[in-house]
Amino acid sequence: MRYELYYWPSIQGRGEFIRLALEDAGAHYVDVARKAGGIGKMERLMQAHGIFAPPFLKAGKLLISQTANILHFLGPRLGLAPESEAGRLVLHHQSLTIADWLGEVHDTHHPIGPGLYYEEQKKEAKRRAADFRSQRLPKFMDYFEDLETSGYVDLSLFQMIEGLRYAFPSTMRKLEPGYPRLMKLHQNTKRRPRLAAYLASKRRIPFNQQGIFRRYPELDG
Amino acid sequence: MRYELYYWPSIQGRGEFIRLALEDAGAHYVDVARKAGGIGKMERLMQAHGIFAPPFLKAGKLLISQTANILHFLGPRLGLAPESEAGRLVLHHQSLTIADWLGEVHDTHHPIGPGLYYEEQKKEAKRRAADFRSQRLPKFMDYFEDLETSGYVDLSLFQMIEGLRYAFPSTMRKLEPGYPRLMKLHQNTKRRPRLAAYLASKRRIPFNQQGIFRRYPELDG
Numbered sequence: 001m002r003y004e005l006y007y008w009p010s011i012q013g014r015g016e017f018i019r020l021a022l023e024d025a026g027a028h029y030v031d032v033a034r035k036a037g038g039i040g041k042m043e044r045l046m047q048a049h050g051i052f053a054p055p056f057l058k059a060g061k062l063l064i065s066q067t068a069n070i071l072h073f074l075g076p077r078l079g080l081a082p083e084s085e086a087g088r089l090v091l092h093h094q095s096l097t098i099a100d101w102l103g104e105v106h107d108t109h110h111p112i113g114p115g116l117y118y119e120e121q122k123k124e125a126k127r128r129a130a131d132f133r134s135q136r137l138p139k140f141m142d143y144f145e146d147l148e149t150s151g152y153v154d155l156s157l158f159q160m161i162e163g164l165r166y167a168f169p170s171t172m173r174k175l176e177p178g179y180p181r182l183m184k185l186h187q188n189t190k191r192r193p194r195l196a197a198y199l200a201s202k203r204r205i206p207f208n209q210q211g212i213f214r215r216y217p218e219l220d221g
Numbered sequence: 222m223r224y225e226l227y228y229w230p231s232i233q234g235r236g237e238f239i240r241l242a243l244e245d246a247g248a249h250y251v252d253v254a255r256k257a258g259g260i261g262k263m264e265r266l267m268q269a270h271g272i273f274a275p276p277f278l279k280a281g282k283l284l285i286s287q288t289a290n291i292l293h294f295l296g297p298r299l300g301l302a303p304e305s306e307a308g309r310l311v312l313h314h315q316s317l318t319i320a321d322w323l324g325e326v327h328d329t330h331h332p333i334g335p336g337l338y339y340e341e342q343k344k345e346a347k348r349r350a351a352d353f354r355s356q357r358l359p360k361f362m363d364y365f366e367d368l369e370t371s372g373y374v375d376l377s378l379f380q381m382i383e384g385l386r387y388a389f390p391s392t393m394r395k396l397e398p399g400y401p402r403l404m405k406l407h408q409n410t411k412r413r414p415r416l417a418a419y420l421a422s423k424r425r426i427p428f429n430q431q432g433i434f435r436r437y438p439e440l441d442g
Contacts (some may be wrong), residue, residue: 051314062307069310096289107328111333113352124348132334
């Protein structure tokens with residue numbers, strides 16, 4: 001199966017969770033919006049098929065959107081989730097919890113509204129980020145530290161840790177020693193051969209100030 | 222199949238989306254935390270099975286959590302979703318978009334952190350609610366007005382409109398005439414016999430100031 005991934009071409013964002021799964025599995029895929037004319041094609045498909053926001057995936061005749069839904073679909077097909085319904089439900093639950101966590105990361109720099117610039121909500125962002133660093137981040141880290149995870153969820157946790165290190169370097173340096181399982185998972189995941197090759201390639205877009213993980217030193221405490 | 226639903230007993234919250242599906246289908250279920258000793262049982266299960274937050278559902282040996290995941294599981298079993306994977310993926314996408322919308326409703330009164338009281342973030346809430354009323358709410362309403370929906374997604378959209386009317390009565394009075402499909406869907410759903418019986422019963426917890434939909438007049442513009 002040749003997959004078509006549709007996502008903004010200049011950020012990791014939510015699309016990166018799909019890219020990691022496709023790359024780690026050595027899947028055959030095209031990152032359509034990064035090709036000439038791709039953004040126009042993406043916008044036309046969204047309009048025609050009632051898609052709220054990227055990322056979405058074309059797999060044969062199927063168009064699938066919402067990050068966790070795409071991973072749920074791809075998991076067993078890529079060997080990154082069990083085939084059984086019971087096993088898939090567990091991974092999907094964990095994946096949806098990561099989606100909630102990621103949403104809270106986004107809201108550290110956009111607590112008032114996604115349509116406003118960061119500079120227009122900087123004061124509120126400082127307060128929200130302080131709450132995130134002291135309450136929410138440890139809550140999610142505690143939760144995933146104690147959990148058994150596998151498959152595409154491990155790849156998503158790797159990405160969360162990469163992103164959090166980029167956005168909150170000082171906070172993470174203090175927190176990390178308390179999370180040996182997550183740190184080991186991060187390290188082992190990074191060494192998976194196909195993933196390592198991807199991370200070293202130009203296909204991996206660097207973190208930047210337009211994505212979900214952004215480095216604003218004033219939000220890092 | 223006898224289902225066990227686990228959710229906070231005093232609010233509609235996220236659990237209500239599951240209750241509506243079970244009730245509309247005439248399913249056999251127990252709302253466990255509303256029985257004596259139920260909250261303790263819920264907390265023990267969460268601890269033992271690595272569940273981040275209610276609601277979760279027990280179906281035989283399966284424990285399923287995250288609202289959209291539960292609806293995705295129940296849909297075909299309750300006759301509220303097609304059996305085909307393609308059909309189920311479409312409903313799940315729509316349902317996850319409703320979950321995002323609901324999260325934004327929550328954040329109108331809790332823009333800084335879920336662990337702080339509303340009174341501690343009232344100023345930021347006013348700003349976030351203004352953005353929600355003028356930008357985000359019409360964006361979601363536009364999206365769902367133009368979409369074909371069915372099954373459990375219709376029940377969830379009914380609940381969104383009920384909740385929005387409770388939380389933002391003045392805003393909704395102004396917006397509603399622009400959304401004839403959604404208004405008709407709401408009215409038709411309300412008349413479904415088993416749903417109507419549920420809404421008139423004591424099993425339907427009234428909206429209140431502890432749930433996701435809260436009535437703070439200062440947030441209604």
